[in-house]
Amino acid sequence: MEAHRFSGWRSVITLFLALTVALGVRPAARERQQINPQHPRYELIDLGDFGGPQSYLNVNAKVLSDSGVVAGFADTLMSDPFPSACFNLDCFVSHAFQWRKGVLTDLGALAPGWSSAAFWESDTGLIVGISENGVIDPLTGLPELHGVLWKDGRIIDLGTLGGNESLALAVNNVGQVVGFSANTVADPFSLAGFGTQTRAFLWHNGVMQDLNTLGGPDAAAVALNEYGQVAGFSYTSSTPGSAGVPQIDPFRWQIGKMTDLGSLGGPAGMPIAINNSGQVVGQMDPPGNYKGFQLFHPFLWDEGVLTDLGTFYPPLGFGTASWINDRGDVVGFSDNIIFDFPFLWKDGVKTDLGDVAGDTCAYALGINLSGQTVGRSGPCGSFAHAFLWERGGPILDLNTLIVSANGVQVTNAFFINERREIAALGLLPDGNQHAFLMVPCGEGDAECENSAAAADGLTQNNPTSFARRLSASAAGHSASGGGGLLERLNAWKIHGRPIRALRGTPLK
Numbered sequence: 001m002e003a004h005r006f007s008g009w010r011s012v013i014t015l016f017l018a019l020t021v022a023l024g025v026r027p028a029a030r031e032r033q034q035i036n037p038q039h040p041r042y043e044l045i046d047l048g049d050f051g052g053p054q055s056y057l058n059v060n061a062k063v064l065s066d067s068g069v070v071a072g073f074a075d076t077l078m079s080d081p082f083p084s085a086c087f088n089l090d091c092f093v094s095h096a097f098q099w100r101k102g103v104l105t106d107l108g109a110l111a112p113g114w115s116s117a118a119f120w121e122s123d124t125g126l127i128v129g130i131s132e133n134g135v136i137d138p139l140t141g142l143p144e145l146h147g148v149l150w151k152d153g154r155i156i157d158l159g160t161l162g163g164n165e166s167l168a169l170a171v172n173n174v175g176q177v178v179g180f181s182a183n184t185v186a187d188p189f190s191l192a193g194f195g196t197q198t199r200a201f202l203w204h205n206g207v208m209q210d211l212n213t214l215g216g217p218d219a220a221a222v223a224l225n226e227y228g229q230v231a232g233f234s235y236t237s238s239t240p241g242s243a244g245v246p247q248i249d250p251f252r253w254q255i256g257k258m259t260d261l262g263s264l265g266g267p268a269g270m271p272i273a274i275n276n277s278g279q280v281v282g283q284m285d286p287p288g289n290y291k292g293f294q295l296f297h298p299f300l301w302d303e304g305v306l307t308d309l310g311t312f313y314p315p316l317g318f319g320t321a322s323w324i325n326d327r328g329d330v331v332g333f334s335d336n337i338i339f340d341f342p343f344l345w346k347d348g349v350k351t352d353l354g355d356v357a358g359d360t361c362a363y364a365l366g367i368n369l370s371g372q373t374v375g376r377s378g379p380c381g382s383f384a385h386a387f388l389w390e391r392g393g394p395i396l397d398l399n400t401l402i403v404s405a406n407g408v409q410v411t412n413a414f415f416i417n418e419r420r421e422i423a424a425l426g427l428l429p430d431g432n433q434h435a436f437l438m439v440p441c442g443e444g445d446a447e448c449e450n451s452a453a454a455a456d457g458l459t460q461n462n463p464t465s466f467a468r469r470l471s472a473s474a475a476g477h478s479a480s481g482g483g484g485l486l487e488r489l490n491a492w493k494i495h496g497r498p499i500r501a502l503r504g505t506p507l508k
Contacts, residue, residue, distance in 0.1 A: 042422070042438040044402045044410065048104040051077040052092040055435040057414055057423055058119045059365060060272050060322050061170070064415045064423040064437070070099040071121035072435045073129070078113060082143050087115035087132065096129055096150065099437070107150045110134070110157055116148065120170045126151055128168040128177050133157070137164045139195035147179045147203070158203050161210055163196045168203070170223050177203040178230050180220035183210070189235065189245050191218040200232045200253070211253050214260050216246045221253070223274045229254045231271040231280045236260065243267050250301070252280055261301045264308055266294065271301075273323050278303065281321035281330050290316050290337065298332045300324070300345065309345055312336040312352065321345070322365050322375075331364035331373050342375050342389070356385040356397045364389070366415045374398075374413035374422055386413035386424050398422070403441065410436060 049055050052075020057063050063071050075092035088094050096107040096118035107127065109116035111134030118129040127150040137144045147158040147168030160166045163182025171177045181201050182194035191198035200211040200221035213219040216235020223231045230253040235246040248268040250261040263269050266285025274280045280301040285294055286308070298309040298321035311317025311334040319334030330345040342353040342364035355362035355377045362377035371390065377397075378384035386398040398410050407429035415423040422438040 039396070039401060040420070040440045040442065041403050042398065042401050043441045044405055044408060044426075045437045045439060046408075047072070047074075047097070047099045047435045047437060049074045049434065050095055050097070050104075050106055051075070052090075052094070053432040054088075054090060054092075055097070055433070056088075056094070056117070057425055057435045058117075059412070059414050061120045062415065063119075063121060064417050064421060065121055065123045065125070066417045066419065067123065068101075068417070068419065068421050068437070068439070069121060069125065070423055070435065070437055071118040071127045071129075072097055072099075073115075073117040074104075074435070080115070081113055082136075085142050087117075087143075096127065096131075098125075098127060098150070099435075105153075108155055110146060110148065110155060114143070116155075118150070119168070122171050122173045122175075124173045124175075126171045126173070126175055128171040128179075130167050131155065131157075139164060140193070147177070147181070149175075149177055149203075151175070159208055161199050161201060161208060163194055165192075165194055166201070167192075169221070172224055172226050172228070174226075174228075175204060176224060176228055178221035178224045178232070179203075180232075181208065185217070187217050189217060189238075189240070191220055191235075200230070200234070202228075202230060202253075212258055214249055214251055214258060219251070222271060225274050225276045225278065227254075227276060227278070229274060229278050231274040231282075233268075233270045234258070241267055250280065250282060250284070252278065252301070254278070262306045264297060264299065264306075266296075268294075268296075269299070272321065275324045275328070276326045277328065279324055279328055281324045281332070283320040284308070286315070293318075296320070298330070298334060298343075298345075300330055302328070309343075309350060310334065312341055319343075322363070323367055325367050325369050325371075327369060327371075329367055329371060331367045331375070333363040333375075339380060342373070342377075342387075342395075344371075344373060344389075346371070353389045354393065354395045356387055356395060359385065362387065362395070365413065368416045368418050368420070370418070370420075372416055372420060374416045374424075376412040378411070383411045384409065386410040386422075386426075388413065388416075388422070398424070398438065402438070408434075408436070410438070413438075 055074035057072040073094045073096045078093040080086040080091045094115045096116040098105045110131040114132035116131035118127045121127045130145045131148045132143045135144045145165050147166040149156040161181040161183040166181035168177050168179040182196045185197045187197040198218045200219040202209045214234040214236045216237050219234035221230050221232035233250045237246050250269045250271040252259045264284040265287040269284035271280045271282035283296045284299045285296050298319040300307045311319045313336040321330050321332040324330045333340050340361040342362045344351045359377040361380035364375040367373045373389040376383045377387050387395050389395045408426045410424050410426040412425040413422050420440045424436045
């Protein structure tokens with residue numbers, strides 16, 4: 001869903017341009033990569049659609065299981081019933097999907113004719129996300145969103161903590177779900193703009209538990225591991241600071257205890273991922289700012305030890321840790337103020353992974369246990385090339401490894417599983433965005449060609465019966481109104497940074 005809900009964090013391209021002129025800095029020249037002809041190739045599988053033009057994947061989330069099952073959401077042909085604040089920018093109704101072995105399944109929504117989105121999938125096939133329920137929130141005047149769980153083909157409304165709305169962001173193999181919800185207590189500092197307090201929750205077997213806070217009124221949970229340890233962030237008091245809201249610190253919750261992960265001295269810290277060892281990564285603000293912009297650095301927290309992973313322009317710069325595997329290897333990006341570079345933090349050493357030749361900014365988004373890293377690269381502010389980095393490099397443009405791309409340009413690689421399969425987004429020749437699965441098919445071109453041809457026949461343009469049942473009159477869609485979910489989640493800000501970016505890499 002890169003083009004919509006999780007399209008980025010900041011827009012300071014003008015600052016980049018000004019700095020480039022002022023400092024005369026240019027990216028280092030890189031040789032055009034030479035791909036080993038024996039490097040494993042990939043089949044590119046279009047996951048299909050529900051009749052509408054686009055499909056989406058969540059970023060910085062587990063959207064691909066180790067058995068090759070993908071969760072995301074896709075446009076139908078129906079027009080959004082609330083055109084003044086559409087769920088997606090294109091104003092089509094979207095539905096969550098699960099793709100398994102060539103079959104795209106429409107997971108539905110809580111109310112007919114309204115939208116839903118899948119954000120995370122466990123290896124046991126449990127999927128969580130959000131759905132509109134057909135009700136208008138009286139406090140916001142916008143369609144209500146509820147966190148939902150899809151299990152055994154049915155949608156389960158997780159409810160709320162008494163308020164009107166909730167979001168579910170992650171689920172583990174035993175069915176524990178985390179996210180955040182409104183309660184009924186009025187709150188001038190409401191993290192999510194609910195009008196009431198925003199509280200972190202853990203849901204299991206029909207019970208939604210409020211995880212409490214670090215001392216302030218609000219908290220949100222964003223990730224968890226297979227042992228029920230939860231990562232999130234919370235206000236630490238009810239006293240507003242320089243940014244107009246209270247201090248925000250990340251936390252780890254386990255067995256009823258919430259541990260403050262500390263800070264780097266700035267006003268906010270937010271986690272993005274937690275591994276099965278309980279290590280937490282994300283971003284934290286150090287003291288000070290640059291040209292009026294609050295600095296932020298990638299961090300790693302490991303059993304009481306907080307490590308600033310730094311930037312490539314100390315003591316200034318920006319950066320985020322995007323993912324951590326169960327070996328403790330961390331990937332993300334950091335910059336030199338002007339250009340962004342993907343990094344790998346392994347055994348205490350930070351390595352610049354480079355970028356695709358000719359690009360100026362790149363971001364590492366996922367890593368598996370083998371250390372294979374995926375992400376995106378392109379001119380700063382846009383993306384042109386999904387990449388793969390492995391075995392010491394060099395960074396590889398995944399588009400050069402695809403057999404039978406059929407005009408598709410793969411722009412973002414979000415997640416890589418232990419079978420080296422990759423969940424990605426790409427642009428079709430008509431400019432629309434689709435979700436794709438990239439599957440290794442061997443080292444021989446002939447072998448891959450046969451495999452790719454079979455995959456094309458299985459999955460491309462494979463709408464579900466739901467989409468085929470739509471009447472021709474539903475083909476038209478409203479072009480009016482705002483971006484809906486994008487604008488709404490963009491408005492849910494922490495120190496000026498949208499909550500939606502918690503599931504996406506900050507793009508300056």
